[in-house]
Amino acid sequence: MDNTVEKKIFFERTQNVQVLNTIKQRRSVGHVSQEQPSREAIERLLEAGTFAPSHHVTEPWRFFVLTGSARQALGDVMANSLKTRLEQSSHEPIPVANLQKKMLRERAKPMRAPVIVVVAITEVQQLQGDYPIECVEAAGAAVQNMMLAAEEIGLATVWRTGDTAYDPMVKRWFGLKKDDLIVAFLYVGYPMTARPMRIPTHFSVKTTWLS
């Protein structure tokens, strides 16, 4: 066999094994240290994200990287937006102590990891015409690429959303419009705990073979 071909096949085989192992190993790990991953490490995640597929190569993702006090500023916005949501959905005044406790908890959330990568989509309608869902699908693939890249370089991640991701006040803080989408708050840091065990439902339960 020609030497180059042999090498190429070997390279592809090892690559494949690596990605399968990484997929199977990855778990959401929320308990991470405050040690700051290097800019280079974060850039590797961002780059991995951009290799995700997107229909018509729209590359709909936009990234915001939050470190240091930017996380506190996000916490303030999250706490205030929670206050607004609670006040709007409640028919009676909320006891001040109760509200403050909830806001305090909300404000602290972004401090759970040294880095948060926010994945957003702007101009959904222009990008994907009749099928805006395809932007979300592509951005979701980008998030997964980033999580797998993180796993391979020893970083832990949690993909978080919640009401915050859909809140217009939060979107505005990022300079996003009401109809823009926040797909993920990807919390990134060095793991402090082992990956939790999770065996997914076997694919046979989820699969119909047609032939």
Ligand SMILES: Cc1cc2nc3c(=O)[nH]c(=O)nc-3n(C[C@H](O)[C@H](O)[C@H](O)COP(=O)(O)O)c2cc1C
């Ligand atoms: C779209 C999306 C939103 C998620 N939002 C949250 C969240 O707000 N909070 C959280 O703790 N985990 C969130 N997760 C992570 C899931 O809870 C997690 O992936 C699931 O429990 C499976 O665990 P694993 O990631 O370890 O395989 C989200 C995952 C996805 C795909």
